[in-house]
Amino acid sequence: MNILITGGAGFLGDRLARTLLQQGTLRGQPIQQLMLADLVPPRDTALLADASVRHHTGDLLAQIPALMAQRWDAVFHLASAVSGECEANFDLGLHANLDTTRRLLDACRAQTLAGHPPPLFFFSSSVAVFGSDAAVPLPAVVRDDTLPTPQSSYGIHKFVCEQLVADYTRKGFIDGRAARLMTVSVRPGRPNGAxxxxxxxxxxxxxxxxxxxxxxxxxxxxALSSPVNTITGILTVAEASREAFGGRTAINLPxxxxxxxxxxxxxxxxxxxxxxxxxxxxxxxxxxxxxxxxxxxFESPRAAALGLSxxxxxxxxxxxxxxxxxxxxxxxxxxxxxxx
The missing domain is CATH 3.90.25.10 (UDP-galactose 4-epimerase, domain 1)
Known part of the structure; x- marks a missing residue:
């Protein structure tokens, strides 16, 4: 199993990589290689010391041709410009979130059209897809069937990408899974623009x-989730069968x-x-x-059915x-x- 993690130098990408190495398999298949792609190299020297771990640095959109020259069995797409950044710099949000995700999906599509099995594609969406619109007020409790009406550029980017992942899955280009992450606390390291x-x-x-x-x-x-609970949610969603995941709509994590x-x-x-x-x-x-x-x-029966709490x-x-x-x-x- 060859795995690509975008945002691999971030704290969730780093923790996901370490967890994958610790368990040694994904979907029952042994992990042979982990590629961590980010603007900067990972800071975890112990992670980089593992012979199965490689890293690729630079703007993700520009690096996709080189990254996707190799075939990946699974892609965890965690990289994005965050909420505050997207509000402050509209073009940055479009570049880092929409353009990059579309290009990455197309690279996976090309891989499938070349005769390879559709890769697992996990997309990290966000609670920010929900908001209160004048025509569709936000309910007191968000349920699995609540209509997303994002009220920020970041939330809109995430919702658009959810739909792209669903459509590429419908067409058989990828095995797509989108999960809406809650705010993760407490994050270590330096503050970011979120x-x-x-x-x-x-x-x-x-x-x-x-x-x-x-x-x-x-x-x-x-609405919060700890780092450990968030990684558990990501891997549970990624490893669930297509039937257990249920449809193609993004799932709300607990x-x-x-x-x-x-x-x-x-x-x-x-x-x-x-x-x-x-x-x-x-x-x-x-x-x-x-x-x-x-x-x-939130009330999240789909997540609960996967054993998440x-x-x-x-x-x-x-x-x-x-x-x-x-x-x-x-x-x-x-x-x-x-x-x-």
Missing amino acids: ASGFLSGLFREPLAGQPSVCPVDRDTEV ALTVSVRQMLQALQDLVGPEVLSLIRDEPDAAVKKIVHSWPSR PDPDFDSVLRQYAQHHVEAVTHPAARQRLGL
Whole structure:
């Protein structure tokens, strides 16, 4: 099994690669090669030390001819320009999201038309495909049959790409699976341009002894998933049979619904008020507009039928981050409370 991961140097791409190497197979087939494609090389030296891992750097759209000169059994398309970037730079969003995905799908199509089996094509969509339109108000709870009406360029890009994946699957060019990821928290590393980035920064930075700002009302509710639960969802969807996945419509992965206030309370309960004191409120109208357009409550029976469930609470999400990124928790009070 030869596997291509776009966005392979990102934190989800890195974690997906490490998980695949750990399990050694995909769909019951041994993994022979992992190609990680991104703008920059992976930072995980242990990952790069594995003989089966290769990496390719540069703008993905420009690199597709070279990348797709080799036949891939599976493509995990995680790369994209994120929400805040797409609002700030319209052309960047079109280039990185729509143009790149279409070109990648066409390369997979050419592979199939050359006589090879249709490759597995996993597309990481987003909760941002949902929003409240004047003609179609967003319901209090998003269900599997809720009509997507995105209210941001990023959300529109994701929804368009979902439909392309569905149509290329209908035509037999790929075995496409699109899954709508919830906001992933807590993300390690540096902040990115996502409007939801504060939902990691509110915890990552204070745990490292650095200040952080809250750009939205603390009673704002959000739909979250931990990194581990997100990767579990991605691989479960990728490995499910066509019949178990059910149709070609994107699947909503499970969501933990929690308010920012509840998240901050979990942080205080876990590591004490000294860490929480590093957070200040600094309203940001642009971030608030985007985040408030996203739904926070989901019922996802399709995901449940695949055995997927949301994280139990935000306390467990914080503990997962502290356990997996001990080196990033440097605040003395946090280290003492966590026994690090």
